[in-house]
Amino acid sequence: DVKVTQSSRYLVKRTGEKVFLECVQDMDHENMFWYRQDPGLGLRLIYFSYDVKMKEKGDIPEGYSVSREKKERFSLILESASTNQTSMYLCASSLGALRSAFFGQGTRLTVV
């Protein structure tokens, strides 16, 4: 089974803090994604990566950056956390084009 593991289930951070969300997949997938999930808005793509050190902006990249130094690891960085970034963050990976994405269990981030 594909396993996508997010480092934290719950995080509470203060406004202005730099926040790192880590994600690791164990199936040698090429593509990795970070989504944000908010009630009534579904899943919105923040960033994705189709190879090591490669990244592309999704639909809502403002206030976020990403890092992919190794194939299995994809990090989401909130440079200066704000309250409107309080959300559920979901990491996913997929093998290639026309292949379904597999999701981690999510990180619920609260910024106070």
Next chain:
Amino acid sequence: QQQVKQSPQSLIVQKGGISIINCAYENTAFDYFPWYQQFPGKGPALLIAIRPDVSEKKEGRFTISFNKSAKQFSLHIMDSQPGDSATYFCAASIGGTYKYIFGTGTRLKVLA
């Protein structure tokens, strides 16, 4: 053009009944349509997926119907069970871009 419109937002069905969730899209370049199931506190999990060269795909009690001309697809859950109570997301992707566009989700409750 990039949106996937999902309805209804919520659905209540009696045990043994049929649950139907609908999605519509505009972009004819979409070529892969997965459905995801998400239980509270968990990440979305792939349920079933279809490509536009087939009109229907069935896996157990779950069926996707696809109408290419109408640019619509739907999920049917036959003999719905309380254990099916979850949020369901449709999605669409364009193979060459690796990006998935998600609907806003349908919260299904199956009454015992």
